[in-house]
Amino acid sequence: MLLQKKMIAGHFDRLANTAKTGEKAVYTFVPGNLNELIWAFDLLPVHPEINALQSAMRKQSGDYVLEAEKAGHSEDVCTYVKSDIGMMRKGNIGPTGQRLPEPSLLLLSYTGCFTFMKWFELLKQEYNCPVVMLHVPYQADGRITPEMRKYVVKQLKEVVIPKLEEISGKKYDEDKLRAMLASSARSEDDLVAVWDAAKQKPSPIDAYFGGVYYIGPIFTAFRGTKECESYYRTLRAEVEQRAKQGLGPVTPDGKVHQEKYRLVVEGPPNWTSFREFWEMFYAEGAVCVSSTYTRVGGLYEQGFRHDPEHPLESLADYCMGCYTNRNLPSRVDLIAKQIEDFQADGFVVNSIKSCNSFSAGQLLMMKEIEKRTGRAGGFIESDLVDPRYFSAANIKNRLESYFQMLEARS
Amino acid sequence: MDAYVGIDLGSTTTKAVFLDEHEKLLGFGITNSRSDYDIACQIAREEAEINSRFAILRRELRSQVAGDGHEQLIAWLFQKYRLAQHSRQLEALAQACRKAVDLLPNAAHRPPTHAVLDQILTEMEREAVGLFTPGAVARSDFFRDVAASSFLHLAEKKAGDDAKLLDRLIGTYDKSILQVEAKSYTNAFADYIRFAADAVRRMPEFEAHGEAITRAVANTIAIEFRVLNTIGTGYGRQRLPFPKEQIRSEILCHGLGAHFMFPKTRTVLDIGGQDTKAIQVDENGIVTNFQMNDRCAAGCGRYLGYIADEMNVGLHELGPLAMKSRKQVKINSTCTVFAGAELRERLALGERREDMLAGLHRAIILRAMSLLARSGGVVSEFTFTGGVAKNQAATDALRKLIAENYGEMTINISPDSIFTGAIGAALFAKRDRKGDLIGVDLKALQKPVKPTAQEQR
Amino acid sequence: MNFYTAGIDAGNSSVKVALLEFSGDVSKPRLVDTELSKLRKRDPKAVIEGAWERVLARNKLAPDQIAYVATTGDGELVEFRRGHFYSMTSHARGALFIDPGARAVVDVGALHAKALIMDERSKVLGYRMTSQCASGSGQFIENISRYLGITIEDVGKLSLEADEPTAVSGICAVLAETDVINMVSRGIATRNILKGIHVSMAKRLVNLLRLVKAQGRILVTGGLGLDVGLVAAIKENMTGGNVEVVNHELSPMAGAIGCGIWGGYRHVRLARN
Amino acid sequence: MTDPTTEIVEQCRVLYEDLSFTAVKQWKERTGGRAVGFMPVYAPRELIHAAGMLPVGIMGGGENLEIIKGDAYFQSYICHIPRSTIELGVTGRLDCLDGMLFPAICDVIRNLSGMWQMLFKDKLVRYLDFPQEFTAGIGGAFYRHELEGLLQQLSALSKVTVTPERLRQSIALYNENRRVIAKLYDTRAKTPEKVPTYELYLVMRASNVLPVEEHTALVERYLAAAAKRDRKPLDNARVVVTGAFCEQPPIALIRALEASGCYVVDDDWVLGARYLLGDVKLGDDPLTELANAYLGDTVETASRYEPRRKKGAFLIDSVKKYGAEGVVFCAPSFCDPALLERPMLVEALNKAGVPHTSFNYAENTSQYHVFKEQTGTFADSIKLWGAA
C-alpha cells in the first residue's frame, strides 16, 4: 500500500510541476486506456475518474457535485462528470492538494460508456483544447471481429498517433512502446496470480474492496512503468505468503475475520463511504472473492496480455476488451464463471445510480445468474461519488437481510 | 406456561405474538406505534399476554358452562375488560387535559376552556359505556383514535362558531394524548378482569354462572407466563433494547410467518405503513429473494392514511368508499401530498370521490406490482400481509391485477395478516432457543414516563 | 381614466384576492383591499366565490365594475376570470409592487416552492421550481404543527427561540412525521424541532435561489413569507455576495396583486385596440 | 364546418394509441412479409425495406401503457423508455416483430440490446454501432461494413436477395418521404396556427408503423387539408423544442406546451424518420451512399460526436431558420446524453442571446402542473418583454 501511495504522490508532483518542466498532460479515461502510448510520447496521463473517486474518498465530491449542479448540470446524470467539473470550477486542485495542469489534449477513448463522450465535450468547452476521438466499437455479439480491430488500429495510426506527435513534438517510437507493453504484460501476469489466490479458502484477499487498491497502478497512470512492475511483484509475493499461512484478507480494522460468506460483487463501489460500506461486509464475515469492477481495465484472467509483438493490435484489443464494453450475455457468463471458479456462496450487485453503463440491465443479469448458478443474489443501490445517494441504513438493512437469507439457506 | 414472543415494531403499529412449546399460537397483541418505542413494545407484548389469557379463560369457561353460553359470556367479559382499561386511560387523559388548560398562556382563556372541557370529558365517559358492548362496531382498535374522534366531534359541537376556542381545545387534546401514550395501561390484568367479572356477574342473564366466572377468572389470573425467548423485528427493530442475536430482519420474519400461516405460499406481499416488501420464499419458508421500496410514502399504507385524513374519513371507511366506484379515475400525482391536493381540486371540478379513491387504491397496488415483478414475479400461492391487506378495495385491486398478469391462483389473506411479521419472529424465537438461554423479558424494560416536549418548553 | 381590477390567486391551501384601483399611470395602481381565505379541506370553488363576494361587498362594488379579473394558480376554478397569468409572472410583478427594490423572489406555498430573478421592470430573467415531491413544503409544516399542538402563526416565533436545532433526517413530507414523532419522544423541545425543519427547508430554498443566481434583495412571498422562522433560516443560509433576504406582511398576497396588475396592463391594451 | 384534418388526425391517433401494433399485424397478413423493429433514431430503414420487410419504429409505451413487469428490469434512476419497451416485449405485444435493431445512442439502449438477446433468443437482435469518426476511409469504411453485415442478416431473415437496384428504389422512396416531412415542418413553422404541433406529432408517429409510401401519401393529404384551415395566429411565443430525440414526451405534454402559450416551430421528436437532412444519393454502391449520408448530412443529437462545428451551432441554425423566439429544453429524466448536452447548448444560446427554459419529463408523466407553470412563465416573459 505504501508503495502505491508513493507512486501516486510522485505522479501528482510531476503533474503539479508541469509549468516548470514543460511536460504536457493528456486527459484520458480509465477503461481500455492507451497509457503506454501516451507515455511513449513522454506525455503525462491524467484520469479524471480517478480524481473524482479520490475527491469522494476525501469527502469533497459532495461539494463538487453541487457546484456542477449550480452551473446547470442535471441531478440525474453521472456524478463522476459532475464531480470533475465541480473540482475544475473550484480551482482544479487534485487529490494531493496540488493543482492539476490543464490538458494539452483530451484523448477521448470512447470505451464502454457514452458518458465519456459528453464528459470530454464538456471539458473541451471549458479548456478550449484539442480533442482526439478514438471510437471503440462495442462487443455486441460478445467477440471482437477483424473489422473492429482494423477500425481501431486505423484510427490509432491515422488519427491518434499523428495527434500525439503534434502535441508532444516527438515522433512515434514503436520500440519504446513495445518495451512498455512487455513490462505491462509482466505486471498483468502477477495481477492474475493475485486474483487466483482468492480461490483458496479462506481467501487471503478481498477482491472487491481490497481489490480496488490492487488495480490502482495497473489501471491508471503506471501500467508499463518499472514501478508498476515492482509493485505487482511485491503484491504477488505478499498475497502468496498470506495464502500459504492460511490468513484471511486485511481490512481497515487490520483484523482477520472469519470467512463466513464468499461473495462475487458486480458493479463499482461507493467511494463516499467506502470504509463504512466495506465494514458492512467484513463485520458480517463476508469476503468478496471476485468482482467485475476490478476487471474494467482488462480481463487478464481470460488470457489477454499486452503484446509487444503486435503493439497497436493489442492496444486495440485492450480497448475493446474492458468489462463494460462487453454485451450483457458475456457479462452474465463472466459472473457465473467467477461464482463457480471462486466457489462463491452468492453474489451482490451494487447498482450505481450514476453509471448506466454498468447498471442498465443488472436486474435481468441477476435473475439469469441466479437461475444459472442456483446461488442467491443481493441487490443494493448507491452512487459513486454523490454522498446524497448513500443511504447507510437502507443498504445495511438489505445486506443484513441478504446475509441472514444466505445463512438460512445454507 | 412457557412462551416464546415475537415483536414487530412497525412504523404505524406494533405487534406481538405469544407462541407455545408446540409452535401453537397463544395470543396476539397490537397497539399503535408511538414516539416511545419501548412503551409500544411493552404494550403490544402485554396485549398479547392478555389475549393469551383470554384464550385460556375461554377454555376454562367452556369446560364449566354448558352449551354455547360461554361465548356470550366471554364476549361480555372481554368488552367490560376493555371498558375498564379504556376508563383508566380516559382518566389519565382528563387529568392531562386539565393540566394543559391550567397552563394556557392567557389566564383569561382558562375558565371558559375548563368549562367546555369538563362537559366534553363527562360526555366521553358516558359514551364509553356504549362503545364497549358485544356487537358494537369499533371505530378503531386504539385508544388514541377512539378518544380523538369522540373528543374532536364533541369539541366541534360545543365550541360552535368560536374558532379560537376550538383551536385551543384541539391543541389541548394534541398535547395531552401524547402524555397518555407515553405510559402503559395494560399491565393490570387482574384489576381489569376482576372489574369485568363483577360487572358481568351483576348482569341478570349471567346470574347463574357467578361461581363459574369466579373460578375461571381465578384460574386464569393464576397462570404465570414464562417467556423463554423474545425476538424483535420490524422497521424500528434496530432501536429495540435487545442483543443482536435477538433481532431479525423483517423480510425473514414475514417470509417465515407467511409460510407458517399458509405453508404452500411462495410469494408474499407486505404493505405496511412505511414500506412495501415483495418476498419470495421456498418450501421451508426461507426467503430466496426480496425487494423493498424507497423511502417515499407513495405506495404504502401511510399514503392511504394521509388521503383518509385529507378526505375527512376514517381509515376503515376508505376501502368501502372506494368499492362504491363506478369508474376508476387515474390520479396523476405520485406524491402523497400532491395527490391529496389533486383530489380536492378534482372534487371541485366535479369528479366523484369514490372513483378517485378507487384510482388511488389501484395506484398503490400498481406500485406493489412493480416490486413483485422485481422480486421475481408471483408464484402460487400468493399471500398478502400487512395492514393494507385489511382494506378491501386494495385487496380487490390486487386480486384483479394478479389474475390479469399472472393468471388465476390462490391468494391468501388472513384476518390476522397484520401479525405475520410478529409470528415469524416468535417462530425464530422458538427455533433459536439454545440451551436454557432466557430471553430478555420486556417487563424489565418499563421506564419512567418522560416529560413531553411541551412541558419542557 | 379610472378603473378597478382584481387578482385571484387560487392556491392549494388558500385563496387570495387583491382589489386594485388604477388611475393615470398603469404601473402605479393603488391596493384597495385584500382577502385571504383558507381552504381547510373545503370546496375550493365555494371558497373562491365566498372570498370574492366578501371583497365586493366590503368595497360596495358590483362584479361589472371590475374591469379585469385576472387569475393565477389554479385559474380554471374561476369561471368569471378574464385572463390568466402564470404564477412566476404574477409573483414577480407582485413582489415588485410590494418592494420596488426586490430583484429576486422565492415563493413558498403549500406545495411548491419557486425561485426567480427579475429586473427592475419585473421581467423574469430566470426561474426554478421544485417538482413533484412535497418534501419540505408548507403543507408539511402545517401537518407537523398540528402534531406538535401549536398554531401555524406561532411556528415562526417559536423557531426563532431555538437554541439547539435538531436536523430532520427524513426526506418524505409524509414519513418525516414519524421522524418528528421520534424527536418528540427523545424529549427534543418543539422550538428546536421547528428550527430543524426550517433549516432543512431553507437549504433547499437556498439551493433554488443559488441555481437562479439570485443577487440583491430577495423577497420571500407566498404563505410562508409570514413564517419568520423560515425567513430567518433562509437568511442564515443565504450567505455571501450582496444578498438581503426580506419578507413583508403582504407576502402571501404577492401572486394575487401581481396578476391583478397585469390585468390592468391588459385592460389598457385591450381598451386601446 | 368540420375541421378538414379531423379524419386524418384521428387515424393517426388510433395508430399511436394502439399498443398491440394491429397495423403491423395487418400488413404482415396482407403481404406475407416480415417486420423488424428499431429504436428511435439513426436506424437505416432503407435496408429493412429493401429486404422486403416493414420497419417499425418502437418509441416506448407512452403514457397509456401500465408498467407491471417492465420495472422489474430497471432501477428507478434509469429513464423510462427501456422499461416500457421491455413491458411491450414481455407482454407479447412485440411478437409481431421478427427482429429488433438497437442503434448506438446510449448505454441504456446498448445494454437493452443484450437484454433482448437474453429474453428473445429466437429473434434477430442487432446492435448498430455507428462510427464516431467521420472520414470516409476510416469511419465510413467501418460503417459500410456494419451496414453490409446488417443487410446480410436482414436478407437471410426475409429470404429476399437485395440487389443494388432494389436498395436504390427503397432509398428513393425514403428520400421522397423525407422531402414531404421537411415540407410539413416548414409549413408548421410558417403557419403554426394551421398545423398544431400535437397533430404534426401524431402524423409523424404514424411513420413508425405505416409503409413508407403510405406515410408519404398521408403527409401530403394532411398538408392539403391543413392548408384549407382558416385560422388566425394567436399571440404565442415561437419556440424550438429540443432534448427528446429518444424517449418521447406524452401527447398531453405537447398539448400543454401549446396551451400555455407557445408555438413550437421546430423539435427533435420522431427523429427516426428524419435524421438524414437531405437526399441520399442514388449512386453505384448504395451502401456507400448510405454511409456517406450518415457521415455528412445528419441531425446533431447528443449521441453523435461533432468534431467539426461548435456545440449548439445546429440548434441556433434552427432557431434562426424558423424565426424562433426561444428554446425549450425538454428532455427525459435520467437521459444522460441529453442532459449532459444541455449545459453546452445553454452556453451557446446565452452567447447568441436566445432565451431558453428547461425541464425533464418521463413518457408517462401525467403531472403537467409544474411544467405548465414553467412554459407559461416562459411564454409570458417572451410576450410581455420579448420585444422590449
Ligand SMILES: Nc1ncnc2c1ncn2[C@@H]1O[C@H](COP(=O)(O)OP(=O)(O)O)[C@@H](O)[C@H]1O
Ligand atoms: N383496519 C384497517 N383498514 C384499512 N387499512 C388499515 C387498517 N389497519 C391498518 N391499515 C393500513 O395499514 C397500514 C399499517 O400497516 P402495518 O402493517 O401495521 O404497518 P407497519 O408494520 O409499518 O406499522 C396503515 O397505514 C393503514 O393504511
Ligand SMILES: Nc1ncnc2c1ncn2[C@@H]1O[C@H](COP(=O)(O)OP(=O)(O)O)[C@@H](O)[C@H]1O
Ligand atoms: N400566518 C402564517 N404564518 C406562518 N406560515 C403560514 C401562515 N399562514 C400560512 N402559512 C403557511 O403558508 C402555506 C400556504 O401558503 P400559500 O402561499 O397560501 O399556499 P398556496 O398558494 O399553495 O395556497 C401554509 O401551508 C402554511 O404553511
Ligand code: SF4
Ligand atoms: S457512466 Fe459509468 S462508466 Fe461512464 S463515466 Fe459515469 S461512472 Fe464512468
Ligand code: SF4
Ligand atoms: S413524493 Fe411525496 S410521498 Fe414521496 S417522498 Fe416526496 S413528499 Fe413523500
Ligand code: SF4
Ligand atoms: S432516453 Fe436517453 S438515456 Fe434513455 S434510452 Fe433514450 S437516449 Fe438513452
